[in-house]
Amino acid sequence: MSAFKVGPGQLSAYAIVLAGAVLMLAPFYFMFVFATHSDREILSLPPPVWFGNHFIDNLKLLLERLPYFWHNLGWSLYVALAVTAANLLLCSLAGYAFAMYEFKYKRQLFVFVMGTMLLPSFVGMIPTALTMSWLGWMNEPKALIVPGACGALGIFMMRQYITSAIPRDLLDAARIDGCSEFGVYFRIVLPLIGPALGTLGLVTFIGSWNNFMGPLIVMRDMEMYTVPLALRALQGTGQTPWGAISAGSSIAVVPLLVIFTLASRRLIEGLTAGAVKA
Secondary structure, eight states: OOOOOOOHHHHHHHHHHHHHHHHHHHHHHHHHHHTTSOHHHHTSSSOOOSOOSOHHHHHHHHHHHOTTHHHHHHHHHHHHHHHHHHHHHHHHHHHHHHHHOOOTTHHHHHHHHHHGGGSOGGGGHHHHHHHHHHHTOTTSTHHHHTTTSOOHHHHHHHHHHHHHHSOHHHHHHHHHTTOOHHHHIIIIIHHHTHHHHHHHHHHHHHHHHTOOHHHHHHOOSGGGOOHHHHHHTTSSSSOOOHHHHHHHHHHHHHHHHHHHHHHHHHHHHHHHTTTSOO
């Protein structure tokens, strides 16, 4: 057997990938490191590059300054899961309709839905606040869950995946066997679009978990803050407790790491679907 050889081009590619990975992981690494150091050590030059022994002190300060932190964490998890579940259902239904059904003004409606992706997010801040206030939903979970229950990106992803992955003949055969339209969707379509659902679910969960502007607009009580907004509240007029913020951020990133670990396989399958053909 010949020895495995790596050419200069491959070495350069590996070096670029390694450098990119280091740049991407460095902020997370230093966040965990700073969570274990005091503010004086964090602001020193050069900053610490290894773990210290002040994590418990930073956590105590965090809970002292943010007495609802654990509630904020659970609240963020609840909102993110609800928004993710709503997106998986509604976006897959809409994508399935755009992919497999013919109806009047279908193309125009799809163009309109895609056009909403061109609007910057801050354009909807004032209308969202006014609408939530008019509905009486301010400071309630509905104010975060309903506006984020379906998105143009999710509809586009589902439509493209269903179009390329599910043959119409399969759906027609199910209808001939007496399956209802919702039965076709739940029994045939959903099991076949697992990779796309995994990708959309991961992207939606991360986006909802990191959402800052939405809670800032519609939430009034600190008890109802999501984690990003609660941690931002620590940066007040006094001295900013960077150690406590780093400790809170380290705890807040754990659900994202767990979700990503569980859904990474589905994410890769969804991103590479259709890239290789037999």
